[in-house]
Amino acid sequence: MTPEDTVLTAVEDGVLRLTLNRPDKLNSFNDDMHRALYAGFERARDDDEIRAVLLTGSGRGFSAGQDLGDRDPRNGRADLGHTIETFYNPLLRLIRSLEKPVICAVNGVAAGAGANIAFACDIVLAAGSAKFIEAFAKIGLVPDSGGTWWLPRILGEPRAKALALTAEPLMADQAAEWGLIWRAVPDETLMDEATALAQKLAAGPTVGLGLTKRLIQDAATNDLDTQLDLERDAQREAGNSDDYAEGVTAFLEKRAPAFRGR
Ligand code: LHQ
Numbered sequence: 001m002t003p004e005d006t007v008l009t010a011v012e013d014g015v016l017r018l019t020l021n022r023p024d025k026l027n028s029f030n031d032d033m034h035r036a037l038y039a040g041f042e043r044a045r046d047d048d049e050i051r052a053v054l055l056t057g058s059g060r061g062f063s064a065g066q067d068l069g070d071r072d073p074r075n076g077r078a079d080l081g082h083t084i085e086t087f088y089n090p091l092l093r094l095i096r097s098l099e100k101p102v103i104c105a106v107n108g109v110a111a112g113a114g115a116n117i118a119f120a121c122d123i124v125l126a127a128g129s130a131k132f133i134e135a136f137a138k139i140g141l142v143p144d145s146g147g148t149w150w151l152p153r154i155l156g157e158p159r160a161k162a163l164a165l166t167a168e169p170l171m172a173d174q175a176a177e178w179g180l181i182w183r184a185v186p187d188e189t190l191m192d193e194a195t196a197l198a199q200k201l202a203a204g205p206t207v208g209l210g211l212t213k214r215l216i217q218d219a220a221t222n223d224l225d226t227q228l229d230l231e232r233d234a235q236r237e238a239g240n241s242d243d244y245a246e247g248v249t250a251f252l253e254k255r256a257p258a259f260r261g262r
Pocket of ligand 1: 024025026028064065066067068069071080083084109111112113114133135136138139141144
């Protein structure tokens with residue numbers, strides 16, 4: 001497998017599909033896959049034709065987090081902070097700062113950083129058989145890839161601590177019930193539903209969607225006054241977009257809008 005093959009990429013109808021592709025290792029991350037995934041999100045950031053991203057995994061898992069064979073302490077102790085700084089943190093920042101919707105289709109087990117990368121995406125659909133595992137405690141590590149940031153925010157401390165301290169699996173329907181993901185769907189319809197959602201968003205008003213994503217994320221650390229000001233500024237920008245003009249015109253003309261993402 002070449003380094004590029006570790007993430008399959010395809011563009012259709014404005015959607016960049018990124019498929020983690022180390023199925024024999026449950027799509028755990030080696031350095032090649034890190035670089036390929038980061039490059040995929042850079043492409044999404046830089047290419048105006050791409051208006052949504054769909055992230056999924058090949059085979060029976062989504063991702064089992066870090067490839068532990070690549071960080072085997074029997075071969076000498078590596079600086080894991082360096083791994084985080086070099087690979088995981090830049091990826092998380094890129095996903096969160098990308099002003100286009102990122103849909104994640106969790107096709108199977110998502111463990112360790114694999115789970116938290118999924119939670120970083122904007123809309124997460126999971127196969128009913130998928131499970132999420134904050135596996136870090138099993139190997140003496142702490143949750144990374146933003147896990148300690150969003151788990152308590154979304155779930156509250158009691159559930160966040162229980163998941164992180166016990167590393168017990170959380171099934172997809174429970175994750176949906178707790179608000180960690182958008183929906184759990186039947187295994188056999190996951191990819192169709194995720195693709196339809198990604199295509200719908202890719203045909204949407206990209207400027208407004210991107211600003212909406214940013215505002216909602218910023219709200220986590222802002223007070224209301226600050227947020228009201230940010231909404232004003234974002235609405236000014238959205239109101240200057242071609243898609244706003246098209247959206248209102250289409251409404252008044254009683255037809256479907258044809259957004260162009262500008
Ligand atoms: C794997 C892995 C894996 C390699 C399954 N690596 N081969 C950041 C900074 C730096 C270093 C450390 O980490 C981090 C962030 C992290 O992500 S830490 C958390 C790392 N991940 C884990 O601890 C999860 C380890 N995997 C598991 O606990 C299980 O594989 C799960 C529960 C995910 C799935 O269990 P099963 O469905 O029973 O599958 P399996 O265990 O049989 O795995 C299938 C194959 O995949 C197997 O290989 P084999 O050659 O025996 O068929 C596993 O060795 C391989 N694999 N995870 N992380």
